[in-house]
Every structure is written in structure tokens, then in C-alpha cells.
Amino acid sequence: MPFRIALLLTLATLAVCVVTDLRERRIPNAVTLPALVVVLGLFGVAGGWPLVWNAFLGGAVCAVPLLFAAFPGFIGMGDVKLIAVSGAAAGWPGGLSVLVLVALAGGIQAILQWAWAVVRGRERPKYVPYACSIAAGTVAAFLVS
Numbered sequence: 001m002p003f004r005i006a007l008l009l010t011l012a013t014l015a016v017c018v019v020t021d022l023r024e025r026r027i028p029n030a031v032t033l034p035a036l037v038v039v040l041g042l043f044g045v046a047g048g049w050p051l052v053w054n055a056f057l058g059g060a061v062c063a064v065p066l067l068f069a070a071f072p073g074f075i076g077m078g079d080v081k082l083i084a085v086s087g088a089a090a091g092w093p094g095g096l097s098v099l100v101l102v103a104l105a106g107g108i109q110a111i112l113q114w115a116w117a118v119v120r121g122r123e124r125p126k127y128v129p130y131a132c133s134i135a136a137g138t139v140a141a142f143l144v145s
Helices: 002-024 029-047 049-070 077-119 130-144
Strands: none
Touching: 002 029, 002 077, 002 130, 029 049, 029 077, 049 077, 077 130
């Protein structure tokens, strides 16, 4: 039961963050940080420290590569925290699937946004709401596993 609650919480977090990223271009800490703490706590309730460690590894596998992209400003820190929630919910090695599928979704999203701008005769987009890709890749990872 705690795993289902963690999954539902992750999906709700993704939904809220997609909306705020599209509307405001931000992913609020007030959503991501409590979600991360609760997901880790639910894993602790389900199986103690070994599962908390597993969730932590899943979150780290997803967040660390994006953290390196956030330092030069390619993505925002909200994206890093959001994918940490997704990775924690997936655990280890599920976080690897999340990371790969989020990257794939991000590439597809960027190409589609660029193509749409070209068709409309506009400049390439300066902003890609990456929460959409994080949500799509996370859902895909859970559906595949």
C-alpha cells in the first residue's frame, strides 16, 4: 500500500508541476520538497532503511545528471528536484529508466517545439517547460516496468 501511495503522490506532484511550469515557468519547492520527503518516508514505512536507501539512490541517479545541467543554466533547479521525486518513487534501478525516458521525452519535446516555431515562422523557443518531459518520461517508465 505505501508503494501505491508513493506512486499516486508522484503522479499528483508531476501534474501540479506541469501546470505551474506551463503557466508560471517555475516548479515550486512547496510541491517538490514535501513530495520527496513523503516518498522517502513511505518507502521507509514499507521496508525500513534498505528501501529508503533504494529510493534515495533512484532519486540521486535522476537528479545528479540534471544538477550538472542546472549549473550552467540549461535547466532550472525545480526540474532537478522534480526528477528526484520521480527517481525516488522508481527506486534503484528504476531511476535509470526514468532518466533515459525523460531525456528521450525532452528531446522529442524540444524538436516538436522547434518545428512548431519554424512552421509558424517564429524564432526558436527560448524556454522548454521540462516538467512536461519529466512527467511523460516518468509515466512511460512506470508503464514499461
